[in-house]
Every structure is written in C-alpha cells, then in structure tokens.
Amino acid sequence: MSAASWTRRWEWTNRVQAFRNRISNPHRKPLQQCLAVALLGLLAGCSSWVELPDRELQAPNPPEQWLSRIERLEGQPQGWLQRLQAPKLAELVEQALQQNPQLQNTRALLAEAEAQARIAGAERQPSLSAGAEAGRSGTGSNDRSQFSATLTFGWELDLWNKLSDSARAAEIDRQALLQDYRSARLSLAAGVAKAWFNSVEAGQQVGLSQQLVSVLADRLDVLEEGYQAGLVAALDIHLARANLAAERSRLSTRQQNLGSSVRQLELLLGRYPANRQALAQQLPPLPETIPAGLPSELLQRRFDIRAAELRVQSSWARLDRRHKDRFPSFSLTGSYGRSSDQLDQLLRGESLVWSLLGGLSQPLLDGGRLEALEAQALAQAQQREALYRDTVLKAFDEVETALQQERQLTRFVEQSQISVVEFQLAEQLAAEQYRAGLVQYITLLEAQRSAFEARSSYTQALNQQLQNRIDLYLALGGDFETSTAEVELAVENELTSLQGTP
Template sequence: MRTYLFLPLMVLLTACSAPPELQPPSPDLPSAWQSPADTGEQSPDWLVGLNDPALVELVDEAMLRNPSLEAVRQQWLAAQQRAEITGAARYPQLSLELSSRRQEGSPRSESMEQGSGWTLDVWGKLSADQREAELSRAAAEAAYVEQREALAASLARNWFALQEARMLLMLYTQRRDNLQQNLDIIESGYRQGLNEALDLYLARNNLHAEAARVEQQQQTLSELQRELERQLGRYPAAQLTNDALLPLNDEVIVAGQPAEILTRRPDLQQQWLQLLASDAALAAAHRDRFPAFNLSAAYGGSSDALSDLLSGGNLAWSLGASLVQSLFDAGRKAAVQDQALAVRREQEQRWLDALFSALTEVENALSSRQSLKARYALYLKAEQNALSAETLAFEQYRNGLENYTTVLEAQRRSLDAQTSVINLRRQLLDNRIELYRALGGRFASTAKSAPLQQAKESDTP
C-alpha cells in the first residue's frame, strides 16, 4: 500500500517543476528619432488630414463592403466564441438523459438520468486555458484593427495612383497633340524643300511612339480603376472616376518618441498579445501534468413503465469523486510543455522582429520625406527650364539654327522633367500615408458597421 501511495506522489512532484517565467523583452530605444521629424500639433485623424473628402467616402464604403476585411472580422468573432467555450469548462456541466430500450424476450425498459460533472480547477489549468483564449481574442481584435488601417492606407495609395495616372494621361495626350502639330509643320517644310526627309521620319516616329504611350497609359488607368473597385467590393468595370489632381499637403506630422509606437500600432499590440497568449498556453501545458480532480453527481433510475419512473419510486442519487494522474504516457505531456515553451520563445523573437521592423519603417519614412521634398523642389525648376528649352529648340530648328536631333533631345528632357514632377507629387502623398501608418496613426470611419463597438455587438454567423 505504501508503494502505491508513494508512486503517485513522486509523479506529482515531478510534474510540479515550474516552466521558465516570461521575461518581457526590453529593447533599448532612443528618446528621439534619428531622422529629422516635425514638432507641433497633429491631426488625430490621418485620413481627414489628407484633405480629400472623396477618399473619405470611399474608405467608408470599403469598411462596409471589402470581403477581406469582413473575413478578418469573422475570425475575431470566432475567437470571441472560442473564449466563451473555453471559459465554460470552469463551471459544472448538467445533463439530462431519457432513453427507452427493448430487448428480444424482455419488456421495454424506460430510464432517466440527470447528471452533473465538475472538474475542479485546483492547479489553475482551466484558468490558464481561459486566459490564453481571452488573449487570443484580444489579438484577433488587434488584427482586425490593423486590417482596417492597412485597407484604408492601401486604398488611399491606389486613389492617388489613379490621380497620377490621369495626370500622366493628360500629359501624354497633350504631348501627342503637340507632336502632331510639329509633324504638320515639318511635312509642310519638307514639301517646300526646307526640311530633310530624315527629319520627317524622326518626327513621325516620335508621334507614333507617343500615341502608343497614350494607349499604354489608358490601360494603366483602367487597371487602377478595377483595383480600387475590387477593394470597394464592386464589380471591376473600370468605371470609377477621379477628376481630382494630386494635392500638395504640408500639414505637420508629429513623430513623438520611438517608444510610443508600442501602444499606437495595432500590429505590435497583436504580436504582444500573441506572446502573452503563448505564455498562458505554456502555463496550461505545465499544469496539465498535475492530477485532475473531478466531482460527479447523478440522479435517476430505470423501470418497465414510464409512469413508474416518473413517480419517483425507482429513482436514486449517487455522488462520486475521482483523482486522475497519468503514470506513464511515453513523455507526451512533457513534450507538449516543451513544445509550448518553444512556441513562446519563437513568439518573443517575432515580437522583437516586428518592433524593429516598425522602427525601421518610421526612420525610412522620415528620411525619405526630407529627400522627396528636396527632389521635388529641384525638379520643379528642372521642369521650367526643360519646357523653355523645348520651345526654344523647335523655334531655332524652324529658323534653321539647330538640327532636329536637338529638338528631340529637348523634348525628351521636357517629358522626363514633367513626368518626374507628377511622380514625386504622388510619392510625397505615399510617404505621408506610410509615415502615418508607421507611427500608428488612426482614422475615424463614419461607416455604420466599421467601429469596433458595433462589430462586438453584431450577431455571430
């Protein structure tokens, strides 16, 4: 008897060895960003700060109709239900069973049993399971917030890309028309014997190449329209119009301190919650190695007649208690605990990687912003000079002072400068969006089903 009592005690003491405690990673962060950053007051809503009401309306529509966002919301709702299911295991379970049986050569037997069972959470294993489920639910909520922010930023970038494509189409179309006028002048001079055939062929080649560029840009415009319509949950008919031109926005973006993004960015919050959830899963795996205490109760009986059974004469109650401890499982539970420990350590490194990636995004966006501003100012001057040179070169060619290759070079430089100015205006807007996102900026959607509170109150599928 002593041997039988000593063996479970040794198993219990072996299982009680505690897993390594979670040591929160504490990276050394500077007090200020290394790249130049603005100071002052900042708008709490980055989307409104872009000063494009049409874009705000599109984002509201996407919050309601985008399938990918809705899929992530359903994952969040599923995580909520998982937390409910896990929490229910901590309470007693009640059941009622009514059965009727008949065996050959025997009368029918009626039986009824009302039972209850309760697993006592002595070691806190069920509490750890519930905590892991609650943290996973919170991580799913953070993932939903991150998906909303990512969708709004992607839609804003595509919206401004559509404006850029439209401005380039206007530029190429105007350039094609100008080249057609130049060709008419050269053809007239060729018929009069003033211009050479080579100039005529070069002018025609230039016109045809520009006409092909117009066709290509029209296709690019249609593809951007379809991509926006896809994000809005519409049929991709390439009918979304955007008559606006790329705005110039000099609103201040306050970067704050590097440590502030820990609480601002939902993706970092998601990673941190997943780390805490993995720690709770490790605690549950460790406590699952302890003995399980179960209580049970039943009240019921059986009879040949249902009326006798309902009268209560054949009913009886029973109570039970059990202590269950695994004596040999070939190391399965120990391996489960070690697996959970490896998952937790993996999640620690993933959180650190996400943090340093976020810091890199902010530093790159800040330094890129200064470079883009300087390049844009320089290209504005280059555009003015290139346009003047293009006009002067053609005038001198008509007067016989320059050959046509000089005209072609001036036209190429003019096109490059104008295209670069338009492209840099779009890059400045993209950089503003990226910086807002990297710093953890939020936007306030007016869509009815977009806020988190309404998502919490919505019915589950």
C-alpha cells in the same frame, strides 16, 4: 535551476519516499492501501515540479528620438485621411471597410476567436444534462420494459487553475485578433489611399502623353506642308514621324498602367475590376509635416506590436497549462433520476435513483508525452518572443526609412519643380529659334522631350511624396479616424453588425 527550486524539489522527494515506506507495511488493510496509492500518485504528480522561465518580455531599446529627424514631432498621427484633402477618397475607404473580402475574413476570424474564448471559459463551469430512455428486453417467455429519466451532473475542480489558464490563453488570443483586425482596417485604408493616388497619377501621365501626341501631330502636319513647298528638309519629317510614333507607343503603355491601377483600386473596394472608377483630375497638395512622437510610444501605438505582445502572453498561459497537466485532476460526477418498469409509475417516489462520485486521476506513465508537450509549449513561447522582438525592430525600421524618405522626397520635389520651369522656358526659346532658322529641328524635339519628361517626373514625385506620407502614417501606427474614440466606435459598430449576420 535556482537554490529555492532545488530546495522545493528535495522536500517533495523526501515526502514521497516517507509515504512509500508507510504504505509498504503488509499489515495495512486493502482499502487503506488503495487510498494510500492514490495519495502517492497525487504526491508523485506534485513532485514533477519543473522550473518555468521568467516572464519578462524584453523589447529592443529604442533611442530617445528618431534618428531621421523632421520638424514638429509632438502628438499622434490620427485623422490623416482628412488631412489628405481628397473627399472622394474618404467615401472609397468606407466602401472598402464594408465590402473588402480580406477584411471580412479577418472579421470572421475574430468572431471565431470570440466563440473559442467562450468555449474555453465554459470548461470551468459545471455541466448538467437531461436524458430519457425507454427499452424492452426479454427471453421470449418473460418480456420486461424499462423506463428512466435522469439529470447528469459533471464538474472538474480547477485545483491548479489549469482550465483558467486555457481560458486566459483563449481570451488573450481574442484580444490579439482584435488588434489584427484594427491593423487590417488601417492597412486597408492606407492601401485604398495609395491605389487612389496611383490611379490619379496614372491618369495625369496619360493626359500628358495625350497633350504631347496632339502637339507632335499638329507640328508634323505643318512640317509636311512645308516639305511639300520645299521649305523643310526630309530629315525633319522623319524625325517628327519617329517622335510621334514613339509617343503614341508611350501613350498606349500609360493607358495600360492606368487600367491596371484602377482595377487594383476596384479590387480593394470589393468590386468587379471593370476599370470604371471615376478619378480626380489632380493630385492633392501634401499635408503639412506630421507628428511622429517618440520611439517608445510606438510600442503602444502600433496594432501589430500589441498583437505580437499579446501572443507572447497567450503562449505563456498555454505553457502554464501544459506544465499543470502533469498534476492530478479531481472531478465530481453525479446523476439524479427515476427508473421504473411501468411508464405510469416513473414519477413515484419509490422509483428514485441517484449517484454522486468523486474521481482523482494522476498521470503516472505516458512515455514522456506530457513532458514533451510542455517542452513544445516552451519552444512555442520562445518563438513568440522572438517574433515580438522582430516585429518591434521592423516597425522602427519602417519609421526611420519613411522619415528619411520624407526629407529626401521634399528635396526631390523642389528640384523637379525647378526643372519643369526651366525646361518649359527652354522649349519656348527653342521654338522661337527654330522658327527664326537659328537651330535645327532636332534641337526643338529635344527641348520638347525634356520638357515633357520634366513634367512627368514632377507628377511622379508628387505621388511618391504622398505614397511615402501614407507609409509614414502607417509606420507610426496612426489611424485614419480623427480620434481614438472614433476608432473604437467604428470597430465596435462593425463587429456588432457582424454578430447580427446569420
């Protein structure tokens, strides 16, 4: 505890002791002693002052530039959905924003937080209620009726801003959930895009397998004719049949993968997983290099980091409230109404009754409950601070990983494209040499298999490049609308429509 803290506590202790000596005078009147005891409780509550921790949130220090560098790092990665050149995908994202059950749940949580913020704010305001009563009582020989109508007033004076702290915490929680909602929208858009490209790639892989099955089946027919004529060896027939069966098995597996990918996409869209979503025939080209910005900008751009920071502030506000719960509370209560034995005389002036009371309460003995609640709030604030730092570090890791993958996948795609060209040439030469009787059939089969694997690997590499690009957009906190104004307008429209839902 600092020197100033000890000085303040020493001053309060001296004041409390001096007041105790004054009220111990036996010649004081009972009423004065009662008031003195109440004031002593007030001073005792204030003397329970405890030093609160410093309120400065420390984030991990980022480098000046990303360590995994790519070109053109200026700007912000917004509007990435339009850059992907997939018109159908934009329609699907819009459907998912309206129909996805998980996003609807997040919207409902946000609506609940908004209601809770209004509830917490209402506790600072006076309350007024109206009531009416009618009753009859008696002893058998003497019955009596009683009628009354009253207005009841209540108000807790927020002397220490305890209620304001609770309202502030609830409002910050609402803002944090709003950031969660924005993050959920972004994650859903990215999830739909990744599922869409996975499905398109799965469809292309099925198409490649179907082409190879068709080629192998046609070649087997030719070989069998040659075998019947004694021109083809039995070994070639067995190899051709084995390769055809293996490729048909692979086609079946890839068709299963396609169905799983499409159903996963339909679930994100909030539909029944019927495996009926129409797909594009080809993956779109990779957009040009995206702007990554500076590491320090990430703290303000990512919704999850902003939500974690807001939750730290909320925990600080709740710690303030728990600390001030140990201070005295003052409330005003009053009533105004009329009471009469006769209902028709209830509105006459002589039936008027009213009351106004002021109350002061100070916790004295509670078994350490309030102190433990404050310690609990302090521990929760420390947890939120640790989670904030963890969120920031994970965000930096996601960006660095995606930037590194961006560079590596670019090289992989370039080499895969070269592999496709070379294996296609090798397949053509193997076919020509087999027809000329210069190589065995197994050489032709190996060339065909290698060419097919090269095309399949290249298609997979293109999809991985798109997937990583979306991961990078997500890691950088970029939104799929073209501007910040579009993001705010879309969120406002969705929340407005939710409020109008019964």
